[in-house]
Amino acid sequence: MNKTIKIAGITLISIAVLIVAGVIFIYSSLDSIVKAAVESVASDMTQTEVTLDNVSISPTTGEGSLSGFLMSNPKGFKSSDAFKFEEITIKVDPTSIASDVVIINEIRIKAPHITYEVGPQKSNIDTINENAQTTSSADNSDNSAGSGPKFIVEHLYLNDGEVSVAAAPLGDKTIDVDLPNIHLKDIGKGGNGASPDVILQAALGAVTKNITSALNSVDLEGIAKDVKGRVQDLSEGAASGASAVTDTVGDAASGASDGLKDAADGAGNAIKGLLGD
Secondary structure: OOOHHHHHHHHHHHHHHHHHHHHHHHOHHHHHHHHHHHHHHHHHHHHEEOOOOOEOOOOOOOOEEEEEEEEEOOOOOOOOOOEEEEEEEEEEHHHHHHOOOEEEEEEEEEEEEEEEEEEOOEEHHHHHHHHHHHHHHHHHHHOOOHOEEEEEEEEEEEEEEEEEEEEHHHHHOOOEEEEOOOOEEOOOOOOOOOOOOOOHHHHHHHHHHHHHHHHHOOOOHHHHHHHHHHHHHHOOOOOOHHHHHHHHHHHHHHHHHHHHHHHHHHHHHHHHHHHHH
C-alpha cells in the first residue's frame, strides 16, 4: 500500500514537473512563437510574404513590441511592398497567455506606411482583402478555423499613417496623403474570441475604408489631366502614340475613382459583419 502511494506520488510529481517545464518553455519561447505565428498566418491569408524583424514580449507584464513588419505586394503589382510598420506595441493580459482565449488589451500600430497601387482591374489593397476573405471562407468550410487559438482585442489603434498612391500613368511619381487614425474596439468580445483571420480582416477592412476617405481629398482626375498634358507636350511628332497614352491615363484615373468608391462600400460592410454591428 505504501509502495503504491509512493509510486503514485512520484508520478504526480513527475506530471507536475512536466507541466511546469511546458509552461516555462512556452514563456521562454513566447517571442519566437509570436513571430512565427504572425508571419505564417498573415502570409497564408493574404497570399503575400510577411516578415517581422523582431518580437519582444514580457510574459510577466504582457507588454511588448513587434518591429520591422513588412507585407509584400501580391503578384502583378510593381511596388515592392503594401504595408510597412516600423513598430507595433502590444499589451496582453499575462494571466490569459496560457488560456484558450488570449486577451489583448491593446495593439497600437505607429506611423504605418501603406502603398496603394491602382492596377488595371483593382488595387493591391483590394486584392489583399479578397485573398484574406477567400482564405477565411475556405478555412471555415473545412472547420479548421475553430481549432486554432482565439483572441479578444479590446483596442486596436493605427495612428499617424501615410498612404502613397501609385499608378502606372504616374510613372515613378506617387501621391502621398495622411491616413485618418483608426480605432477598433472589442474584436472577438461577446463570444468565444476571434481567430487571427477575423482580426486581420477587421484591420484590413478599416484600413481600406480609411484609405478611401484619405483619397477623397486627392484630385485624381486633375492629376490625370496634368499627366496627359505632359505626355502631349513630350510626344509632338508622335500623335498616334500620344493619343493612346493619354487615353490610358484618363481611363486609369476614372477607374481609380470608381474603384475607391466600391472599396469604401465593401470595407464598410465587411467591418460591420466582422464586429457584429
